[in-house]
Amino acid sequence: MTASSLWFDHALLAQGWARGVRLTLADGRIAGIDTDVARGSEPAYGAAIPGLCNLHSHAFQRGMAGMAEVAGPEGDNFWTWREAMYLFVDRLTPDDNRAIAELAFAEMLEAGFTRVGEFHYLHNDLDGRPYADPAEMAQGIVAAAEATGIALTLLPVFYAHATFGGAPPKPGQRRFIHDVDGFARLLDASRAAVSGLPDAVVGAAPHSLRAVTPEELAAVAALTDGPLHIHAAEQEKEVEDCLAWSGARPVEWLLDNASVGARWCLVHATHMTPDETQRLAASGAVAGLCPVTEANLGDGVFPTQAYLRAGGALGVGTDSNVLIDAAAELRGVEYAQRLVHRARNVAAPAPGRSTGATLFNAALAGGAQALGAEAGLKVGAPADLVALDLDHPSLAGRAGDALLNAWIFACRESPVTAVWRRGRQVVEAGRHVARDAIVAGYRRTLARITA
Ligand code: NGQ
Ligand code: ZN
Numbered sequence: 345m346t347a348s349s350l351w352f353d354h355a356l357l358a359q360g361w362a363r364g365v366r367l368t369l370a371d372g373r374i375a376g377i378d379t380d381v382a383r384g385s386e387p388a389y390g391a392a393i394p395g396l397c398n399l400h401s402h403a404f405q406r407g408m409a410g411m412a413e414v415a416g417p418e419g420d421n422f423w424t425w426r427e428a429m430y431l432f433v434d435r436l437t438p439d440d441n442r443a444i445a446e447l448a449f450a451e452m453l454e455a456g457f458t459r460v461g462e463f464h465y466l467h468n469d470l471d472g473r474p475y476a477d478p479a480e481m482a483q484g485i486v487a488a489a490e491a492t493g494i495a496l497t498l499l500p501v502f503y504a505h506a507t508f509g510g511a512p513p514k515p516g517q518r519r520f521i522h523d524v525d526g527f528a529r530l531l532d533a534s535r536a537a538v539s540g541l542p543d544a545v546v547g548a549a550p551h552s553l554r555a556v557t558p559e560e561l562a563a564v565a566a567l568t569d570g571p572l573h574i575h576a577a578e579q580e581k582e583v584e585d586c587l588a589w590s591g592a593r594p595v596e597w598l599l600d601n602a603s604v605g606a607r608w609c610l611v612h613a614t615h616m617t618p619d620e621t622q623r624l625a626a627s628g629a630v631a632g633l634c635p636v637t638e639a640n641l642g643d644g645v646f647p648t649q650a651y652l653r654a655g656g657a658l659g660v661g662t663d664s665n666v667l668i669d670a671a672a673e674l675r676g677v678e679y680a681q682r683l684v685h686r687a688r689n690v691a692a693p694a695p696g697r698s699t700g701a702t703l704f705n706a707a708l709a710g711g712a713q714a715l716g717a718e719a720g721l722k723v724g725a726p727a728d729l730v731a732l733d734l735d736h737p738s739l740a741g742r743a744g745d746a747l748l749n750a751w752i753f754a755c756r757e758s759p760v761t762a763v764w765r766r767g768r769q770v771v772e773a774g775r776h777v778a779r780d781a782i783v784a785g786y787r788r789t790l791a792r793i794t795a
Contacts, residue, residue, distance in 0.1 A: 372766035390734030395458025397711030400661025430516035442484030465501035472518030479533035547571030625656030635676030637663035659711030
């Protein structure tokens with residue numbers, strides 16, 4: 345049993361901000377918390393905040409970041425981006441998948457995320473046949489989590505159809521496809537794959553109402569008591585197609601038919617009526633917002649103001665990983681609201697309350713709920729810590745919630761200097777400790793796939 349301690353000038357503990365905080369760590373957990381203590385001989389840092397959960401990632405898409413920012417022949421949208429993404433998928437070997445995921449996960453840690461929910465759907469070989477080990481590609485995700493130290497909630501994706509009504513999958517989707525029996529084997533193999541990974545969680549992710557039938561959705565949900573994630577109502581076309589298929593909108597359909605509750609995360613949920621917004625907020629599920637990707641793909645704006653007023657739970661995800669930045673996701677939630685409502689401090693619930701802290705605390709709790717994890721700095725919790733550098737000029741003179749506002753709204757260069765995951769320091773001076781080797785591997789992969 346190893347014990348060590350760290351001292352922070354400020355720390356955002358489960359019960360709130362404290363000054364002069366000594367955290368004693370043992371076996372990767374917080375074993376003791378002292379506040380209002382002077383710095384001793386232990387290493388000292390600026391402000392400790394709890395690591396956030398990145399509740400929605402497709403790690404492999406980090407490898408195409410920036411590649412789809414070129415106009416196509418007929419006007420670009422989500423669906424033309426998806427074609428570009430499918431072409432990228434057609435080149436990735438298991439080694440490529442691991443190398444790209446390593447860079448994505450290292451950048452997540454550098455950004456202040458200490459757990460990722462990997463919505464993993466690249467399952468089959470390049471020709472669409474299953475690998476001998478159904479979890480061959482998932483092993484790369486697990487290996488990348490191991491190499492970087494990030495905590496993993498693996499969400500193996502069930503994908504069977506091209507669109508509503510059980511349409512057969514398209515050729516570009518062949519690497520994603522299972523039947524329910526094959527998916528059950530994948531889940532077993534995924535559970536075995538994470539067995540050596542500390543704090544790993546395995547859930548399941550029916551990809552979207554486009555990709556599963558109602559019968560398959562029920563069968564997949566019954567295969568796990570872990571988190572259930574689904575893409576919902578991201579695009580208006582999806583809403584129209586769902587209405588044509590069922591007479592109901594996607595979120596409405598899920599609320600009516602899928603026992604949506606606390607273990608569910610509806611990713612995006614962008615296009616909702618006021619009634620759907622109220623009902624989703626009351627369901628206990630988490631809305632998984634990915635504002636950087638949603639802006640990049642031209643999805644639309646989630647009704648955050650109404651949803652928060654109705655008491656809804658939310659978290660943030662980096663989704664396409666076009667830019668991995670926790671502060672940018674939180675800022676993006678608020679800035680979209682400011683532009684839509686032509687108002688300021690939209691997320692803050694009452695006069696005097698901090699917008700940044702409201703969003704951070706919501707994403708901390710909602711992200712942890714969605715990924716089946718614990719949230720917050722308290723005795724017994726995993727030592728998943730992020731240190732903000734008080735020497736950063738934007739943090740000068742700030743304390744308490746003002747530190748979160750400064751980080752989220754006012755830093756061009758990240759003030760995240762150090763990150764510990766399960767008590768092990770994985771980011772030093774703003775860089776992942778294995779960054780150089782990870783970048784070298786990533787470059788080799790990119791050189792090969794773009795050759
Ligand atoms: C995905 N991404 O699975 O990677 C999706 C696109 C789809 C986002 N929705 C594919 N952002 O939804 O069909
Ligand atoms: Zn997604």
